[in-house]
Amino acid sequence: MLLFFTLGLLVHFVFFASIFDIYFTSPLVHGMTPQFTPLPPPARRLVLFVADGLRADSLYELDENGNSRAPFIRSIIMHEGSWGISHTRVPTESRPGHVAMIAGFYEDVSAVAKGWKENPVEFDSLFNESKYTWSWGSPDILPMFAKGASGDHVYTYSYDAEREDFGADDATKLDTWVFDKVKDFFHAARNNQSLFSKVNEEKVVFFLHLLGLDTNGHAHRPSSREYKDNIKIVDDRVKEIVSMFQHFYGNDGKTAFIFTSDHGMTDWGSHGAGHPSETLTPLVTWGAGIKYPQKVSAQQFDDEFLKEWRLESWKRQDVNQGILPVEYLNNTDLFKAESMFTNAVQILEQFKVKMTQKKEATLPFLFTPFKLLSDSKQVDILRKARLYIKQGKFDEAVSLCTELIHLALKGLSYYHTYDRFFLGISVAIGFVGWTSYVSLLIIKSHSNLTRSISKEVKVAIGIQSPRNYYVYCLLPVPIWYAVLKEFQVIQDLVASLLTFPLSHFVGHLLICTLGIEVLVLSFFYRYMLTAGLVIFAGWPFLTQLWTRAKVTSLSWTFFSLLLAVFPLMPVVGRKPDLSLVMSAGLLVLLLSLFVITSLIKRKNSFIKEELLVHLLQMLSTVLSMYVVYSTHNSLLKKQGLPLMNQVVSWAILASSLVVPLLSSPVLFQRLVSILLSLMSTYLLLSTGYEALFPLVLSCLMFIWIHMEQETLQQSGVCYKQKLTSIQFSYNTDIIQFRHLCLDDIRRAFFLVFFLVTAFFGTGNIASINSFDLASVYCFLTVFSPFMMGSLMMWKILIPFVLVMCAFEAKYDTYDSKTILFLDFFLMKSHFVFISQHFFFLVKDYGSWLDIGTSISHYVIVMSMTIFLVFLNGLAQLLTTKKLRLYGKPKSHLI
Structure with missing residues (x-):
């Protein structure tokens, strides 16, 4: 059995990695x-201003008084240079945007995923081909153009990463730091003969990376006063720097200036999709070699921007980012x-x-x-x-x-x-083979079909491929060899199916196919989860469960319908609503009081220890509510993240996986304890309605345990005591034979559906456009993509862990875990079917939203398939292990 699990994980790891070799290899050649x-x-020199995160409309439009926010740039458009819109090609992110502008190619997604500061691949750039380049700005952007440069001629000056703080009182300091350092640099050049000689060479580039707008946009939104005031500051300082250059070089007419942006930003402060607010960036050029303004009587564009911006009289020339058309050249x-x-x-x-x-x-x-x-x-x-x-x-x-x-x-x-088509077919054949093999094992082990093994079938294959492709082409061979060894089982299965009425067989096949397709569609359209939960709500009334357990059935229906509301809620663009977070916290406190009251009514020698655990959880909940509220107020007042709030947040996160182990292993008590501990962390990571989601999901999971107990009792399966007295135990007895039935497939499908709902119930994590930085402000506000991403991923995994704990709890109500083993493999089979869909839906073109969504869909499903074993182990740890505050652990019931 251990060998089978190991081989299964190896196969799924190969499938998981395949899309990166098939779809996302570097397009660069050397x-x-x-x-x-x-x-x-x-021109002898180029001055490149890149205002990170600046939208085209924000720069060009007039304010409510009819005045420009950037009067200097507007004067350039009217009197000195050429202008237009630069259409960014996705991913609309900082790194690839800058690579497109400075290196002239659109970086593939795999390079973005491998790091922002380090270069996954060597590439040439304008900076490398220059005589000298001096650059000032963010430590996330500048180093990647210096690392790959030949020789020692690309110089970078960056501020500390701690300055990139979304909770800072004034993010414009990121820009003023750059302008001040440039002024200091040229002041030093006047008094340093060696430096003075270098800056007067030909083919010299000066790069000013301005991150203030991006930081203010994320923290306050592009419609905020902070963002708009930042534009004015940048415009004033650009004017000052241009004047300084002209004075330093004596107006020699050999300096070219470019002012642009790497990407725009949505109204809610994100970027990464294909919305015009993200992909339309300003481009203004002037100086040596650049055409002067051209007056025109009419211009033909598909948008109404010219009229809105009152620039219809000056010729607008749009470009694709990274490509400068010859029409700009004078x-x-x-x-x-x-x-x-x-x-x-x-x-x-x-x-x-x-x-x-x-x-x-x-x-x-x-x-x-x-x-x-x-x-x-x-x-x-x-x-x-x-x-x-x-x-x-x-x-x-x-x-x-x-x-x-x-x-x-x-x-x-x-x-x-x-090679994409050939490799895709090879992986698909491997997918089908593995699914067939797992299905045959389940049928063989849990049916009356013969278990004899046919004679070995020898298979040989020869292939000529690049060495990194061999594994994808050869993997289907041993898989299908294992399938063909079960030829006798296949024959018996076909013979058995032929005895079923055709309509009965086709009906079940259609239901299974429809269920899988609903799950696939739910990754794209969240309301499909709502449709599924509404159907689930009627399940007791389509069976005999309604007659056996009316209260439980009504509760199931109520919480199914309540949970169905969440996928209908908005994903992106929502505004923070702390009242809902506080409401969720109050509900958690009420649940804690209910548990404490039930404990007090019982007489037990361990009652003090249990009460202490739940009092600790209540304290964590209260602290979480306070930290969320006070952090929000502090950031509104631009006072930053209080240090004490940050310390308390990390302490609550660290203790959330330990405190449940101090509670009683009794099923109901332990599940409630897990929920209360994880909810403290979830509150810290919430900004609105999603704070209520784990509570509703957990209530449905508790009822699901009862429902499945009733279902199995109805089918004659023995179960243990009442749920209030059952203890979690690490029982690995899976040797009992049991026939496969339709309820097994239904239970596995329910579990898969609840896991998908746990992922997508409150948002679409497949899109980084859904990433709301405000969710992690209780833990940190200084920009740290990997730490912030890890916190957001844990937020997503908390509902997932709750579902897995319920999955573990369902099978502790029976004397054997045969059903656990069977349903676990059926569940994995569901995921393999779903993953085959997403393998062929992966995209390496389109918007970052399209690319990221297609990758994430496949990664999510494959990650579930691979890590279900490990996450099930985490659920077993949370449900079965018991720590004592004092003394030796003893077996007891509460």
């Missing part, structure tokens, strides 16, 4: 010959044509390297080249483009180079996804 434009550039047609030709050759070189790599890794007779860009066509396009430039037909040359770039990019995508 080994190309560098390409250069033969003509001299119009230079000769020859320069534009040569620049496009160089860009086309650069991308074509990448295409050639990618094709060579794929050709070397594939058997010659299996390799299919990209037909739209053959070797002869490459030579023909390059020859014609060069000829057009010599003949002065610059527009024709630009058009031809644009066509070559388009074809080369399509070819790069073709070779990047070359």
Whole structure:
């Protein structure tokens, strides 16, 4: 049995990792010959301002008095430069946004997941190709462009990470720090001959990363006074810095300025989806080599922004982030044509390297080249483009180079996804094989079908693939070999199914399929959970449970319908409502008082210890309510997170998994104790209605235990004492034979449904757009993505743990855990079916919301499948172990 569990975990780990090798490998290629434009550039230096998290509308629109929040930038648009909207390509996050602007490519999701400061892959960048680059700003952004740079010519100046505090009284200090350091730098350059010589070289870049707007947007929302005032401060300081540059370089006309943003922000202070407020960022350029403003009488755009911003008279030129069109350049047609030709050759070189790599890794007779860009066509396009430039037909040359770039990019995508279909089919075959094998084991062990094993079937296979793909291609072989060894069971199963009436068999098959599809759809449409819970509410009335346990049946219906309300509540954009958090805390206190009252009525030598445990839990609840309330008020007053609140929050979190072990192992007492302890932490992580969710879910779980007890008693399965006297025990007796029945499949489906509801009942964690930073403010406000993410994940896992504890409790009411073993494997089979759906729905394109959702759906289901064993172990630890405050542990009942 241990070997089977180990092999099962190994198989699921392979399936889990497969999507990252199949869908999310780096698109970058290396080994190309560098390409250069033969003509001299119009500017000697570039000054790049990136206002992190700045929305286009927030910068361009006029305030309620008809005045611009950024008068200097607006004057640039009208009198000195060119402007437009930069359309960010997702992920709309800080790292990939900056990589697109500075390195010229859109970073894949796997690189984002591997770290913000470190570079998962080597890449070239504008900074690396410069003579010198000086950059100031966030320690999360600057190092990634310095680490991969050759030599010692990219200099970074960052403030401490502790400055990125969402609870700080003034986040604009992040921006003023940058501007002040730049002024100090140039003051020092005047008195340092070596530094003065460097800043006067050609090909020099100055990068100012401004994080204040992003921090204020997250903390206060983009509509807040803090965010809008921050725009004014940035505009004033940009004006000051531009004046300083002009004075320092004597107005030599060789400085180019770019003001833009890496991404925007939603109205509720997040970014990562495809909403225009997140993907539309400002782009304003002026100085050397940049066109002056162009007055126009009319412009054609799909939006109404020009009229709203009162900029309809100045030509707007939109771009895709990371691509600067030649229309922005104020230079000769020859320069534009040569620049496009160089860009086309650069991308074509990448295409050639990618094709060579794929050709070397594939058997010659299996390799299919990209037909739209053959070797002869490459030579023909390059020859014609060069000829057009010599003949002065610059527009024709630009058009031809644009066509070559388009074809080369399509070819790069073709070779990047070359093996995807084959590997996907291999993994899918492995999925089907593993599901078949687990199902056959269950049927073989819990039915009257023969248990004889057919003769061994020898299977051999040969394959030629890159070494990291061998495991995905070869894994189905041993799996299907194991399935074919059970050929006799398959024959008997088919013969048995043929004895069933066709309508009966088809009906059950449709119900099972419908149930799986409802679960799959619930990952996309949360209201499907509501529909499922409404159907669950009628379950007692479709069986004989209503006649046996009327009160329990009515309670089941009531709490099923109550729980069905939560998936209908909003996920993102909701405003904090502390009154609901406080209400949840009061309900927890009432539950604690009820438990204490019931304990006092009993006479037992251990009553003092139990009372002490519940008094500790009441104290934790009261402290949690106080910390939530006082932290919220402190942040509103811009006084930051009080240190004492932070210490108390972490102490409550640390004790939440220990205090339940001090309570009685009696089923009801222990489950209530687990709920009370975990609710203290959950309150600290709540901002609104979700604080009530674990309470309603736990009530339904308690009733579910009663319902299943009635169901099994009805079917003749013996059970133990009443729930008020049953103790949790670590009983591993799973050797009793028992027939598989429809109730087993139904119980497993219920469990899977409740686990999915625990994940998605109050939000969609598959999207980082649902990530509300306010949820972790009781623990920390300084930006720490991994710590904040861990806290949010624990918040999501708390309802999950409550369901798993109920799962464990259901089977402690019977003399044997045969049913636990059977339902556990049936539940895993449900998840394997669901995971096969999501494997083919994974996306590596579209918005960060689309990509992140598709990844997270697959990861969530596979994580459940893999870690159910470990989480079940955690549930067993919480329900069966007993610690004593004093003396030796004894077996007792309360």
